[in-house]
Amino acid sequence: MILMVAEQSNGVLSKSAYELAQAARQLQGELPNFGEVTALVLGSGVAAAASAAALLADQVLVADMPALGQYDAEVWASAVAQIAGEGEAQVVLIAGSRSGREYSPRVAVKLDAPLLEDVIRLQCESFGEGAGVVLRAEHYTFLSRVTERIETQAPAVVVTVKPGSFVAAAAGTTPAEQLDVDLQLPQKRLKVTGSIQEKTGRIGLTEADVVVSGGRGVGTQEAFAELVEGLADQLGAPVGATRAVVDAGWRPYAEQVGQTGKTVQPKLYVAVGISGAVQHLSGMNKSQCIVALNKDADAPIFKITDYGIVGDVKEIVPALIAELRK
Amino acid sequence: MRIITLVRQVLDAEESVRVRGGAVDLEGSKLVMDTMDEYGVEEALRLREAASGETPVEVVALAVGPERAEESLRTALAMGADRGVHVVTNELLDAIALSAVVAQVARGEGADLIFCGGQQADWDSQALGAATAERLQWPQATWTSQLERKGSTLVGKHEVDEGSETFEVQWPAVVTTQQGLNEPRYPTLPNIMKSKKKEIRKQPLEAFGIAPRLKVLGSEIQVKERKRKILDGKDASAAAAQLVKMLREEAGVVA
Numbered sequence: 001m002i003l004m005v006a007e008q009s010n011g012v013l014s015k016s017a018y019e020l021a022q023a024a025r026q027l028q029g030e031l032p033n034f035g036e037v038t039a040l041v042l043g044s045g046v047a048a049a050a051s052a053a054a055l056l057a058d059q060v061l062v063a064d065m066p067a068l069g070q071y072d073a074e075v076w077a078s079a080v081a082q083i084a085g086e087g088e089a090q091v092v093l094i095a096g097s098r099s100g101r102e103y104s105p106r107v108a109v110k111l112d113a114p115l116l117e118d119v120i121r122l123q124c125e126s127f128g129e130g131a132g133v134v135l136r137a138e139h140y141t142f143l144s145r146v147t148e149r150i151e152t153q154a155p156a157v158v159v160t161v162k163p164g165s166f167v168a169a170a171a172g173t174t175p176a177e178q179l180d181v182d183l184q185l186p187q188k189r190l191k192v193t194g195s196i197q198e199k200t201g202r203i204g205l206t207e208a209d210v211v212v213s214g215g216r217g218v219g220t221q222e223a224f225a226e227l228v229e230g231l232a233d234q235l236g237a238p239v240g241a242t243r244a245v246v247d248a249g250w251r252p253y254a255e256q257v258g259q260t261g262k263t264v265q266p267k268l269y270v271a272v273g274i275s276g277a278v279q280h281l282s283g284m285n286k287s288q289c290i291v292a293l294n295k296d297a298d299a300p301i302f303k304i305t306d307y308g309i310v311g312d313v314k315e316i317v318p319a320l321i322a323e324l325r326k
Numbered sequence: 327m328r329i330i331t332l333v334r335q336v337l338d339a340e341e342s343v344r345v346r347g348g349a350v351d352l353e354g355s356k357l358v359m360d361t362m363d364e365y366g367v368e369e370a371l372r373l374r375e376a377a378s379g380e381t382p383v384e385v386v387a388l389a390v391g392p393e394r395a396e397e398s399l400r401t402a403l404a405m406g407a408d409r410g411v412h413v414v415t416n417e418l419l420d421a422i423a424l425s426a427v428v429a430q431v432a433r434g435e436g437a438d439l440i441f442c443g444g445q446q447a448d449w450d451s452q453a454l455g456a457a458t459a460e461r462l463q464w465p466q467a468t469w470t471s472q473l474e475r476k477g478s479t480l481v482g483k484h485e486v487d488e489g490s491e492t493f494e495v496q497w498p499a500v501v502t503t504q505q506g507l508n509e510p511r512y513p514t515l516p517n518i519m520k521s522k523k524k525e526i527r528k529q530p531l532e533a534f535g536i537a538p539r540l541k542v543l544g545s546e547i548q549v550k551e552r553k554r555k556i557l558d559g560k561d562a563s564a565a566a567a568q569l570v571k572m573l574r575e576e577a578g579v580v581a
Binding site (some may be wrong): 009070071073074077097098099101102103104105106108109110114115116117118136139140141142143144145146147149150151152153154189190192193194195196197205210231235242254260267268275278279284286288289290292293297302303304305306307308309310311312315316317318320321322323324 | 337338340341343345350362420421422425444445447448449450451452453454455456457459460462465466467468469471483485486487488489490491492494495496504505506518526539541542543544545546547548550552553554555557558559560562563565566567569570572573577579580
């Protein structure tokens with residue numbers, strides 16, 4: 001069995017679930033004796049997400065419990081390990097979201113399984129009785145500058161999948177069977193006392209097709225709001241920022257793109273007044289098309305740019321917005 | 327209270343990466359303590375300083391790696407850590423395998439708290455803290471950007487999928503670090519001199535019975551071909567018009 005943990009947010013199935021389904025179907029196609037693709041939906045009030053997952057998998061296990069109302073690493077790891085253990089899953093696929101990457105190591109330790117982290121490609125080499133499954137994968141290392149090929153062999157392997165690395169699977173038309181499962185869950189030990197949500201009407205940074213980011217080169221916090229947000233609004237994109245901008249207090253940490261912030265891989269990434277420090281590049285250098293606007297023609301960002309303009313962003317951004325409105 | 331703070335020696339982010347014979351070649355490159363680990367060392371030292379008068383806190387820096395990893399351990403001692411433990415190996419351990427070593431050292435030391443980086447700058451892994459916590463059956467707080475000790479409770483703030491949360495957790499616990507947690511101190515000359523006399527206990531990896539199960543088949547630097555069509559923006563309107571035309575007609579990324 002291939003177990004995929006289908007993430008949901010407020011009862012809506014996440015984009016990552018469709019990408020996991022694609023990875024799962026690909027593995028199943030490579031070796032038919034894998035058996036079923038089983039989706040696991042965890043949460044409270046997740047009927048709609050479970051129905052959506054039923055169009056992606058061969059079978060859906062639904063743990064709809066009040067105790068699963070709020071994510072907790074220990075609770076999630078326990079739930080996933082129980083299901084994987086009972087179902088003798090050979091592969092456990094987990095989204096490479098921050099939470100997925102937080103609880104997946106615990107699942108791996110509980111199952112005594114190796115962990116393939118944040119993979120961008122996955123391939124099943126062989127599968128036999130006793131020998132376990134042989135999986136090959138690719139993932140990025142050294143701040144996303146190196147692509148490493150890894151292999152593991154074990155009765156069960158835990159894999160986290162980097163968001164955006166697999167195309168979203170198309171939903172089927174015949175829903176798979178849904179089974180309710182009952183789980184023994186541990187007590188939460190990390191007590192959440194408050195939550196600061198990203199208050200934004202925009203689509204999430206990591207899911208967006210277009211991202212507009214700004215750096216210190218924009219000049220001031222006010223100019224950032226006017227230029228970067230203005231261009232983002234025009235393109236229907238979320239706003240990203242460099243670490244320098246976040247450290248300066250211009251923008252919230254939630255918008256930071258780079259090594260210690262978010263990793264994005266949109267179709268179009270627009271860098272406004274960003275010079276291109278390695279730590280920032282590691283969070284966006286896999287974007288399909290990179291556009292840079294910067295006054296310094298020697299800025300490192302231009303080395304990885306598809307289209308760019310050397311000039312004053314205070315003039316260029318308004319001109320761009322005007323041009324896009326045409 | 328005893329705090330173990332994990333110290334890894336990685337390639338300086340400013341250095342360029344070279345791949346030779348299918349593996350990253352660190353020969354001749356500048357290696358430094360992982361920035362994320364610096365936050366851990368600093369936070370451990372702050373907890374020790376804040377605890378004056380109460381139960382004393384000992385800060386133990388732990389490195390697992392080749393002989394050269396001792397350099398980063400010395401940096402941690404020069405920052406102020408009380409002593410070091412160096413598990414010596416040339417083997418490349420993945421995060422899950424390494425967590426077994428860290429957990430065994432923590433048990434042997436009777437540690438109450440472990441700091442490690444939220445992400446390692448060489449593996450790009452985020453698994454070490456959580457895997458170690460699981461082995462010890464401890465709770466964890468990951469991507470921690472604020473931390474304070476109140477008796478047997480740690481109060482802090484950390485980053486989650488969409489936004490951040492404030493939390494409370496009883497130690498023993500594993501805490502992984504994030505930028506913003508603190509501003510790591512630079513070792514002063516007197517502290518560098520003092521650190522030379524501090525103990526580093528060496529242990530061979532063989533004593534731990536670890537068998538890594540990830541095999542690295544190869545590494546390469548994949549550079550995406552970029553068009554690098556850079557326009558002169560002296561005439562902002564003309565440049566903007568040309569850029570939008572290219573984005574629409576050539577790249578097809580703008581409607």
